[in-house]
Amino acid sequence: MEKYENIQKEAPDRAYEMDSYLIDTVLTYIDDQDKQSLITLLNEYHPADIADLFEQINPHSRSALMELWGKEMDGEVFAEMDEGLSGELIEEMSDEVVSLVLKDLETDDVVDLLEDLEKDEQNRLIDVLDASGQIAVLNSLKYPEGTAGRLMARELVMAPTHWNVGQTIDNLRKSKNLPSQFYDVVVVDPMSKPIGKVTLSTLLRARRSTPLIDLVDEEFRTIPVSQSQEDVAYAFNQYNMVSAPVVDDENRLVGVITMDDAMEVLGDEADEDIKLLGGVGDESLTDTILVTARQRFPWLGINLLTSILASIVIAQFSSTIEAIVALAVLMPIVASMGGNAGTQTLTVAVRALATKDLTSANAWRVIRREALVGLLNGLVFAIIIGLIGYYWYGFAMLGAVLAMAMILNLLMAGLAGILVPLMLDKFKMDPALGSSALVTTVTDIIGFFAFLGLASAILL
Numbered sequence: 001m002e003k004y005e006n007i008q009k010e011a012p013d014r015a016y017e018m019d020s021y022l023i024d025t026v027l028t029y030i031d032d033q034d035k036q037s038l039i040t041l042l043n044e045y046h047p048a049d050i051a052d053l054f055e056q057i058n059p060h061s062r063s064a065l066m067e068l069w070g071k072e073m074d075g076e077v078f079a080e081m082d083e084g085l086s087g088e089l090i091e092e093m094s095d096e097v098v099s100l101v102l103k104d105l106e107t108d109d110v111v112d113l114l115e116d117l118e119k120d121e122q123n124r125l126i127d128v129l130d131a132s133g134q135i136a137v138l139n140s141l142k143y144p145e146g147t148a149g150r151l152m153a154r155e156l157v158m159a160p161t162h163w164n165v166g167q168t169i170d171n172l173r174k175s176k177n178l179p180s181q182f183y184d185v186v187v188v189d190p191m192s193k194p195i196g197k198v199t200l201s202t203l204l205r206a207r208r209s210t211p212l213i214d215l216v217d218e219e220f221r222t223i224p225v226s227q228s229q230e231d232v233a234y235a236f237n238q239y240n241m242v243s244a245p246v247v248d249d250e251n252r253l254v255g256v257i258t259m260d261d262a263m264e265v266l267g268d269e270a271d272e273d274i275k276l277l278g279g280v281g282d283e284s285l286t287d288t289i290l291v292t293a294r295q296r297f298p299w300l301g302i303n304l305l306t307s308i309l310a311s312i313v314i315a316q317f318s319s320t321i322e323a324i325v326a327l328a329v330l331m332p333i334v335a336s337m338g339g340n341a342g343t344q345t346l347t348v349a350v351r352a353l354a355t356k357d358l359t360s361a362n363a364w365r366v367i368r369r370e371a372l373v374g375l376l377n378g379l380v381f382a383i384i385i386g387l388i389g390y391y392w393y394g395f396a397m398l399g400a401v402l403a404m405a406m407i408l409n410l411l412m413a414g415l416a417g418i419l420v421p422l423m424l425d426k427f428k429m430d431p432a433l434g435s436s437a438l439v440t441t442v443t444d445i446i447g448f449f450a451f452l453g454l455a456s457a458i459l460l
Helices: 002-009 015-031 035-042 047-056 059-072 076-080 083-092 095-103 107-115 119-128 131-141 165-174 200-205 229-239 259-278 289-315 318-323 326-354 363-393 396-426 435-459
Strands: 158-160 184-188 194-199 243-247 253-258
Touching (some): 015 035, 015 047, 035 059, 047 059, 047 076, 059 083, 059 095, 076 083, 076 107, 083 107, 083 119, 095 119, 107 119, 119 131, 158 165, 165 200, 184 253, 194 200, 229 243, 259 326, 259 435, 289 318, 289 435, 318 326, 318 435, 326 363, 326 396, 326 435, 363 396
Parallel strands (some): 158 184
Antiparallel strands (some): 184 194
């Protein structure tokens, strides 16, 4: 115990160093098989911090940690964990431990875990649930992936229109199946159709005799069960919603979505866009070398093809390059500047499409803006690079050719950066998917063709 006491004394006060402290301490407890100290330590941390711990230690230590933690494992940790990793860990767990873990989770979190598992493993998890849990999960799984039906929790709080505040509070206190967190009481008619909701703050301030119907917020929004989760997240963000009832095709209440679920979708969408723009797909740091290499291979293959196209353009002007060797030195500058300018526009456009700030209503205005931004930057950098080319080689016309190519390529980079994601979005494709490769191809080809073409026409 002495070394554990020393570890506790050395625990840093600064939050950003706490991860390192937690990892070192947990690994020490694992080495010494000190189960009680491990449980005591982990109980002091938020499930999200423990999920980060699992993602940062190696696979052998993860298995050892799960074995030592055993039946005391907190299921909320799996709700905070990367989907791929949580699936791997669950496959290693016994049915008994899996059952205890799933009891800690609400329906939407269980469904989220199941989505990334193989069919056999899904059936195994469903089998360890109790009867009510199985019904709730199977009902959620019948909805398409990526919809509100998969995102919603079936654990909710509702009350009939004829109750008053006192009856509502008394029934809440007596209920044994309340969600772990809730913010509103949904008021429903005899057909289970929501007609409004009452926030907990409103409920607690009102007199017990006040009819519940007098307190409802009739301007509340419902979410169709088939609505895409991206649109759900947008609605929560746009209207500052804390929770929203989910209704089926007959407008009957079937579940509820809360702010934490919607914000997680927003985070996942932003994460996906960043990865797609970088050409790394659905990749995480816990993936194996083989899986990571396989995910990156297609994008590298696409990049190879686009590079070959650019090389074909250069090959058409081989005699020009042989005559003026300086062109070989200067032409990467034009292509590189165009690529960077296109990526800047592309990043803004993809994010604006995701947040619905860029729509058909303002698309042409944004296109004109990006074209003028590209033209203005092209003019400024044309002057700079033209002077550099002139003083570098003492050839005024070479500097002029370089300047004209710079203007043309930055103009086209701005247009490509906005038009490519708009085109993909119009065809119902993810704007982030392949946009980077397409924009880079355009700027490379335009840059080389403009510079070498102008050089052939003017300098030879």
